[in-house]
Amino acid sequence: MGDVAMTVPVIRAFVEQSRSVGTSVKITVVSRPFFKPFFDGIENVNFFAVDVKERHKGFLGLLKLYSDLKKLNIDAVADLHNVLRSQIIRNLFALSGKKVAFTDKGRAEKRALTRAQNKVFKPTKTMIERHVETFKKLGFKLDLSNPQFPQKADLSKEILEISGEKANHKWIGIAPFAQYDSKVYPQDLMQKVIDELSSDSNNNIFLFGGGNKESEILNLFALGKDNVINVAGKLKLPQELDLISNLDVMLSMDSGNAHIAAMLGLKVITLWGATHPFAGFAPFNQPLENCLVSDREKFPQLPTSVYGNKKVKGYEEAMRTIPVEAIVEKIRAKTDLLYEARPLR
Numbered sequence: 001m002g003d004v005a006m007t008v009p010v011i012r013a014f015v016e017q018s019r020s021v022g023t024s025v026k027i028t029v030v031s032r033p034f035f036k037p038f039f040d041g042i043e044n045v046n047f048f049a050v051d052v053k054e055r056h057k058g059f060l061g062l063l064k065l066y067s068d069l070k071k072l073n074i075d076a077v078a079d080l081h082n083v084l085r086s087q088i089i090r091n092l093f094a095l096s097g098k099k100v101a102f103t104d105k106g107r108a109e110k111r112a113l114t115r116a117q118n119k120v121f122k123p124t125k126t127m128i129e130r131h132v133e134t135f136k137k138l139g140f141k142l143d144l145s146n147p148q149f150p151q152k153a154d155l156s157k158e159i160l161e162i163s164g165e166k167a168n169h170k171w172i173g174i175a176p177f178a179q180y181d182s183k184v185y186p187q188d189l190m191q192k193v194i195d196e197l198s199s200d201s202n203n204n205i206f207l208f209g210g211g212n213k214e215s216e217i218l219n220l221f222a223l224g225k226d227n228v229i230n231v232a233g234k235l236k237l238p239q240e241l242d243l244i245s246n247l248d249v250m251l252s253m254d255s256g257n258a259h260i261a262a263m264l265g266l267k268v269i270t271l272w273g274a275t276h277p278f279a280g281f282a283p284f285n286q287p288l289e290n291c292l293v294s295d296r297e298k299f300p301q302l303p304t305s306v307y308g309n310k311k312v313k314g315y316e317e318a319m320r321t322i323p324v325e326a327i328v329e330k331i332r333a334k335t336d337l338l339y340e341a342r343p344l345r
Contacts, residue, residue, distance in 0.1 A: 001256030002281070003127075004035045007080050008263040009284050010131040012042050013144050019043070028072055030065075030089075037238040038263070041150055048072075059088075066092045074098065076138050080131050101137035103130045110279050110306045119301070123278045130280070147285055149265025153242035162234055163206070163243060169227075170335045172197060173250040173266075175208040175257035176221070180308035182274035183253045185319050191221060192324045193251075197331065198225045206231050206243065208257055249334045251327065254308065258283045267334045269327065273319040274310065276303035292330065295321035 011027060018025040026044050033049035048069065050056050056065040066089055079090040079102035090100045105127075112120035125133075128144065135142045155163065163171075176190050185193075197203050205228045207218040215232040222228040235243065241260070244250065250261035251269045254277075261268045262283035270283060270291050277291040296302050298321055304312045 001035075002259040003081065004031055004038060005256060005259035005263050006127050006281075006284065007131060008038050008042075009144065009147055009149075010080075010128060010135070010142070011039070011045060013147060014135055014140065014142055015042055015044050016148055017142060018140070028069070028074065030069065034237070037241055038260075040238070062088050063092075065089060069093075070096070076100065078134050078138060079103065080134060099138055101134045103127075103134045106130065106280065113276070113278055114303050114305050114310075116301050116304070116312075121278070121296075124280045126280045126282060126284075128284050144285075147265075149263075150245065153245045155242060155246060156239065159235065159239050159243055162229065162231060163246075164204070166204075166246065168202070169204045170200075170202055171247045172203055172205045172331060172335065173208060173244060173247040173252075173257075173261065174205060175250065175252040175255060176217075177209050177214050178253040178255040178308065180274070182304075182311065182315070182318075183255065183308040184273070185253065185271050185322065186317075187217065189320065189322075189324055193327050194221050194225075194228060196324065196328045198228050201227065203227060203335075205229065206247065208232065208240070208244075249331055251331060252283075254281060262286060269330050269334070271319065271322055271327070272303075274302065274304045274308045274312070274315065275306065279303060279306045281306075290330070290334075292322050292326060294318040 015025060015027060028046045028048050029039050030048045030050060036047045036049065039045050039047055050065060055061060062085060077090045077093045077098060077100040079086045079100065082102045082105055090102060094100045106124050109124040113124060132142050132144060176185060178184050194205060198205055207221055207228065207230045209215060209218050209232040215230065218230040218232050222230045244261055245264045247266055249267045249269065252258035252261065254270055254272050254275045258268050258270050262285060268283040268286050268290060272291060272293040276293060277288060282291055294302055299315055299318045301312060302318060304310050304315060
């Protein structure tokens with residue numbers, strides 16, 4: 001999910017900047033149908049839903065996918081995923097004479113960053129920068145130094161029944177989960193973060209997650225707090241995106257929710273355990289100071305992996321070195337800046 005979300009600011013900028021110089025472009029985004037709402041509202045962008053369960057399943061399915069896409073009269077292919085399936089498709093287009101380019105994921109630099117011995121601890125290129133390079137390989141100019149973001153969405157009646165009217169409240173999103181436990185802030189400490197933020201009646205806190213287990217934990221976080229709302233399972237993805245677009249700040253792990261919030265133009269605070277923003281997955285357009293990382297003096301092998309899927313003995317508690325107070329202070333600082341010009345009544 002995060003990989004797809006990180007392409008959105010690049011595609012949006014490409015369309016807008018092409019239009020500004022009088023160039024007409026049409027982009028077809030090829031991905032799983034779940035991700036279509038990410039691209040809704042971007043002009044000249046069509047979405048092609050890949051049917052990986054039936055029509056486009058397996059190698060023969062990839063041949064059908066190529067045949068389907070060829071009918072769209074595509075001039076060039078930008079492979080922003082660079083995995084086996086997309087490599088096959090782009091190579092078929094290349095063989096047919098189309099110009100193709102792919103995103104170099106910088107695997108060698110990331111291995112050097114995450115290895116235990118002779119670690120090279122320095123920033124690698126962000127995935128956003130790598131995607132920009134892909135478009136440049138195709139001959140297009142692209143500049144993301146002054147990004148544009150969509151307007152905050154109008155909230156439907158169904159959303160407002162859950163969120164209530166915003167009025168002058170500060171809306172804070174918290175997405176406390178990630179794919180791997182090594183990237184999840186300890187539950188007892190996250191409870192303290194939520195308790196502290198919810199003690200201010202001007203704050204409304206929205207908790208994001210999915211599945212029964214996560215929803216149960218979110219219910220515990222919200223227990224007894226009228227201004228803490230668990231939205232897990234209550235909204236469809238387009239509605240969830242609309243709600244997120246109206247938040248003032250999002251607190252997230254190194255996970256897809258961070259990139260979703262960033263693509264919508266929010267201020268995003270991220271917490272990092274086994275992973276690190278130097279691997280190139282910091283949310284788009286966020287200062288490094290918004291990335292709160294675990295203590296490398298106490299845990300010098302950090303980051304131990306790019307995605308958090310590698311377990312290192314003795315590093316299970318690394319995220320406990322991120323103080324609750326630092327998280328709360330960072331969120332308050334971001335929301336206070338937003339409301340200085342329009343003080344709460």
